[in-house]
Amino acid sequence: MAGEHSARLALPMMHAGQAQKEITHNESLTLLDMLVQAVAESADAHVPPVSPVAGRCWIVDAGATGAWAGKDGMIAGWTQGGWRFAAPVAGMRCWVADRGHAMRHDGSAWVDEDARGDGYYSGGQRVVAARQAAIPGPAGGSVIDAESRTAIGAILTALRSHGLVES
Numbered sequence: 645m646a647g648e649h650s651a652r653l654a655l656p657m658m659h660a661g662q663a664q665k666e667i668t669h670n671e672s673l674t675l676l677d678m679l680v681q682a683v684a685e686s687a688d689a690h691v692p693p694v695s696p697v698a699g700r701c702w703i704v705d706a707g708a709t710g711a712w713a714g715k716d717g718m719i720a721g722w723t724q725g726g727w728r729f730a731a732p733v734a735g736m737r738c739w740v741a742d743r744g745h746a747m748r749h750d751g752s753a754w755v756d757e758d759a760r761g762d763g764y765y766s767g768g769q770r771v772v773a774a775r776q777a778a779i780p781g782p783a784g785g786s787v788i789d790a791e792s793r794t795a796i797g798a799i800l801t802a803l804r805s806h807g808l809v810e811s
Contacts, residue, residue, distance in 0.1 A: 652733055678721035679730055682738040685755055687747055696722035703738060703747065703754055704729075717754065763807070769808045 648657055658665045678701050682770040684700075687703035692711045701721040704712045712720055712729050719730045719738065734751035745760040757763045764772040803809045 663762065673724055674721075674725075674728055675730055678719060680729060680738075682719065682736070682749075684719065684738050684740045684743045686744070687738075687740045690716075692720070692727070693722075698722055698724050701738075703740065768809070773806045774804050776805055 656668045658668045684701045684703045688705050689702050690705040692709040701719055704715045704718050706716045706722050708716050711754040715729050721728045732749035736749040737746050739746050747754045763770045804811045
């Protein structure tokens with residue numbers, strides 16, 4: 645029947661005259677609890693954990709088995725009522741605990757966010773790394789050309805170590 649689920653997140657909808665509306669309402673709240681400010685334990689698991697804790701979620705990896713079979717790429721959440729699954733939509737973001745950074749769904753797959761704890765990535769290539777030590781400004785000396793070359797060399801080394809220019 646049309647209109648049984650919301651258009652974007654497929655949340656169950658209540659209907660006039662529906663019996664046991666609390667079941668539909670609670671199912672929607674359970675899914676919202678999984679998806680709002682989403683946090684996944686991992687995006688690399690394809691086997692459900694043996695003893696999951698209620699409220700914990702995972703992004704199901706390819707080749708899933710057991711209760712996750714056929715749910716590749718979905719968010720799996722363990723609830724008091726068992727596993728719940730939510731299909732991702734383009735733009736959805738999820739913090740992934742074991743990676744230490746967020747992932748987003750691009751409409752066809754989960755991809756790592758560009759900003760991560762170890763730097764900033766562009767096209768999967770790290771272009772900014774951890775902050776390096778300060779480069780001291782040229783000071784003293786009588787041969788300005790040698791000081792300039794040293795300072796420029798230090799700047800180039802820093803830019804290379806950050807991945808901003810190629811070595």
